[in-house]
Amino acid sequence: MDIPAVQVENLRKTYGTTVAVDDVSFEVAQGQVFGILGPNGAGKTTTVESVSGLRVGDSGRVRVHGVDPWTDRGAATRIIGVQLQQTQLQPKITVEEALRLWTSFYDDPRPWGELAERLDLTTHLRRHFGDLSGGQQQRLSVALALVGRPRVAVLDELSTGLDPRARRDVWSLVRDIRDEGTTILLVTHAMEEAHELSDRIAIIDRGRVRAIGSPAELIGGASSATVVSFVPSAPIDLVPIRELADVSQVRSDGDRVVVEGGEGAPTAVLGALTSAGVVPHGLRVLDGTLDTAYLSLTDHADDHDPEEAPA
Amino acid sequence: MSTVTASTPSTTSTVVRTEARLFAREPGSLFWILLFPPLLLGILGAVPGFHQAEPGLGGLRVVDVYTSTVIMFAMTTAAVFSMPAVVAGYRERGILRRLRTTPVHPASLLLAQVGLHAAAVLAAVVLALTVGRVVYGVPWPGSVLWYAVGLVLATATTFSIGAVLTSVARTTRVVQTLSMIVFFPMIFTAGVYLPVQAMPGVLHDIVVATPLGAAAEMLSDAMLGRTPDLVDLLVTAGWGVLLALVSVKLFRWE
Numbered sequence: 001m002d003i004p005a006v007q008v009e010n011l012r013k014t015y016g017t018t019v020a021v022d023d024v025s026f027e028v029a030q031g032q033v034f035g036i037l038g039p040n041g042a043g044k045t046t047t048v049e050s051v052s053g054l055r056v057g058d059s060g061r062v063r064v065h066g067v068d069p070w071t072d073r074g075a076a077t078r079i080i081g082v083q084l085q086q087t088q089l090q091p092k093i094t095v096e097e098a099l100r101l102w103t104s105f106y107d108d109p110r111p112w113g114e115l116a117e118r119l120d121l122t123t124h125l126r127r128h129f130g131d132l133s134g135g136q137q138q139r140l141s142v143a144l145a146l147v148g149r150p151r152v153a154v155l156d157e158l159s160t161g162l163d164p165r166a167r168r169d170v171w172s173l174v175r176d177i178r179d180e181g182t183t184i185l186l187v188t189h190a191m192e193e194a195h196e197l198s199d200r201i202a203i204i205d206r207g208r209v210r211a212i213g214s215p216a217e218l219i220g221g222a223s224s225a226t227v228v229s230f231v232p233s234a235p236i237d238l239v240p241i242r243e244l245a246d247v248s249q250v251r252s253d254g255d256r257v258v259v260e261g262g263e264g265a266p267t268a269v270l271g272a273l274t275s276a277g278v279v280p281h282g283l284r285v286l287d288g289t290l291d292t293a294y295l296s297l298t299d300h301a302d303d304h305d306p307e308e309a310p311a
Numbered sequence: 312m313s314t315v316t317a318s319t320p321s322t323t324s325t326v327v328r329t330e331a332r333l334f335a336r337e338p339g340s341l342f343w344i345l346l347f348p349p350l351l352l353g354i355l356g357a358v359p360g361f362h363q364a365e366p367g368l369g370g371l372r373v374v375d376v377y378t379s380t381v382i383m384f385a386m387t388t389a390a391v392f393s394m395p396a397v398v399a400g401y402r403e404r405g406i407l408r409r410l411r412t413t414p415v416h417p418a419s420l421l422l423a424q425v426g427l428h429a430a431a432v433l434a435a436v437v438l439a440l441t442v443g444r445v446v447y448g449v450p451w452p453g454s455v456l457w458y459a460v461g462l463v464l465a466t467a468t469t470f471s472i473g474a475v476l477t478s479v480a481r482t483t484r485v486v487q488t489l490s491m492i493v494f495f496p497m498i499f500t501a502g503v504y505l506p507v508q509a510m511p512g513v514l515h516d517i518v519v520a521t522p523l524g525a526a527a528e529m530l531s532d533a534m535l536g537r538t539p540d541l542v543d544l545l546v547t548a549g550w551g552v553l554l555a556l557v558s559v560k561l562f563r564w565e
Contacts, residue, residue, distance in 0.1 A: 052412055053411075053412070054408070054411060054412060073411075074414065077411075077412060077413055077414045078414050080412070081412075082409075082412035084405065084408070084409060084412070086405070087404070087405035087406070087408065087409045088404035088405060088406065089404070089406060089409075090333050090401070090404075090406060091400075091404075092333050092336045092337075093329065093333060097329050097332065100325065100329075101325055101326065101329045102413070104321055104322045104325035104326070105322055105413045105414050105415045106413075106414065148413070148414075
C-alpha cells in the first residue's frame with residue numbers, strides 16, 4: 001500500500017464555458033473499491049475519463065500506478081480496464097467474438113470463459129450484440145473491462161439496466177476482483193451500490209469533492225447522522241427545536257415531527273420536549289443513511305463552503 | 312510491466328478475422344459490391360449494338376469499356392456507401408472511443424475495414440473481368456501492369472472520397488445523405504450512362520478532370536495495351552492525395 005493506485009490532484013476540466021470538473025483531488029489505495037457518487041452532471045464521468053486517459057484535464061495531475069494517462073496512453077491502457085457508460089459494440093458481433101477480440105488485446109488476459117460464466121453470459125455466446133437485452137450488453141461490457149486483468153478497473157454506472165439478481169452477481173464479481181488486488185473506481189448514483197461495495201467514497205457535486213470517507217464516516221460526519229421522529233402529545237412550535245444544539249433540520253411529516261441532526265440531537269430534542277411537557281409518542285431514533293448524508297452534502301451546495309465538508 | 316507492444320500478430324489477425332466475419336454478415340454490401348456489377352455487365356452486354364468495335368473507343372467495343380466501368384461502380388459502392396456507413400456507425404456507437412481505452416488503437420479497426428473493402432473490390436475486379444471474358448469475350452487488358460496501376464489509383468482515390476465523407480459528417484445519417492449525393496456523379500464520371508471516351512467535347516474535358524473520369528481513360532488505354540497519359544495518372548493520384556489529406560485533417564474519433 002506504499003504508493004496509491006490512483007492519484008488525482010487538483011483536476012480541472014472545462015468544455016468551452018462549462019466547468020465540468022472544477023477542482024477534484026483524491027487518492028485511492030491499491031485493492032480498494034473507491035465509489036464516486038454525485039448527481040447527474042456533477043463531473044463524475046469526466047473525472048474517471050480523465051483518469052482513464054480518454055480526456056486530458058486543463059490543469060491538475062493524474063497518476064495511475066505512477067503512469068501519467070495523459071501522456072503515456074500505451075502504458076495506461078495496459079493497466080486500466082474501462083467500462084464506459086452507454087457504449088456499444090459492433091451490432092453483429094457475437095458475445096464470444098467480442099470476448100475473444102478483447103482477449104487478443106492483452107498480454108496476460110483473464111480466461112474469458114470464466115468471466116462469461118460469472119456474468120451469466122455462457123448461454124448467449126453466439127448471440128449478436130444488437131440482439132442482447134440492455135442488461136446482457138451491460139454484463140458483456142463489464143466482462144470486456146476486466147478481461148485484460150487490469151490493475152485498476154473503472155466502472156461507470158456498473159449496474160444500470162441490471163435486474164436485482166444480476167446486480168448481486170456483478171457486485172460479488174467486483175468484490176472478488178477487489179480481493180485479488182484490483183483497485184476499482186466505481187461511478188454510481190445508486191446509493192445502495194456505493195454503500196455495499198465501496199471501501200471509501202467521494203461525493204462530488206458541481207465539479208468539486210464535497211466529502212471523502214468510508215460510508216460509515218460519511219454518515220457519521222453528516223449533519224443528519226441521526227433521525228429522530230415522534231408524534232407530539234400536544235402541538236409544538238418547531239422553531240425552538242430547530243435551534244437546539246446539533247439539530248440540522250426539522251420538518252413535520254403528517255402528524256409526525258422529523259428531526260435530523262448529529263449524535264447529540266436525540267438527547268437535546270428529548271430534553272426540550274420534557275421541559276415543554278410534551279410527550280413524544282411513537283418515538284423512533286434511526287441512524288442516518290448514505291442517502292441522507294448524500295442529500296445533505298449535495299442539496300445545499302451553494303450554502304456550504306466545501307471546506308466544511310468532512311474530509 | 313510488460314514491454315510487449317500491443318500490435319502483436321495475434322491481435323492484428325484477430326481484429327481482421329473478426330471484422331471479416333462482420334463484413335460477411337452484411338449481405339447488402341456484398342451484393343452491391345460483388346454481384347451487382349457483373350450482373351449489370353451481363354444485362355448491358357446483351358444490347359446488340361454494344362458488340363461492334365467502335366473507332367471512337369480506339370477499336371474497343373462498348374461492352375469492353377463497360378467492364379472497367381462496372382469495376383469502378385463496385386469501387387464506388389464499397390468506398391462511398393459501405394465503408395463510410397460502417398466507420399461512422401462505429402464512431403457513433405462509441406466503439407472507436409471504447410477501443411481507445413485498450414492497448415489497441417482504434418485505427419486498427421479502420422485499417423481492417425479499408426483492407427476488407429479493398430479485398431472486396433479486388434474480388435469484384437476478378438469477377439467482372441471473368442464474367443466479361445466468359446460471357447462476352449472481353450479481352451484481358453493489353454497491359455496488365457498499367458491496368459493494375461489504374462485500378463489501384465482509382466481504388467485509393469474513391470476510398471479517399473469515402474474517408475472525406477466520414478470525416479466531414481458527424482452522424483451516420485448525414486454520412487448516408489452525402490454518400491447519395493456523391494455516388495451518382497461518381498458513377499456518371501466512371502461512364503455508367505455513357506462511356507467517357509464517347510462524351511462530347513466540353514463534357515469530356517470536365518469529366519477527365521474528375522478522379523474516375525481520368526481513371527476511366529487510364530483503364531481504357533491499358534485495355535488497349537497503351538501506356539496511359541501521364542495527365543490522367545496525375546489527376547487520379549492528385550485527387551487521392553488531396554482528399555486523403557483532407558480526411559486525415561478532419562477525421563474525429565468521437
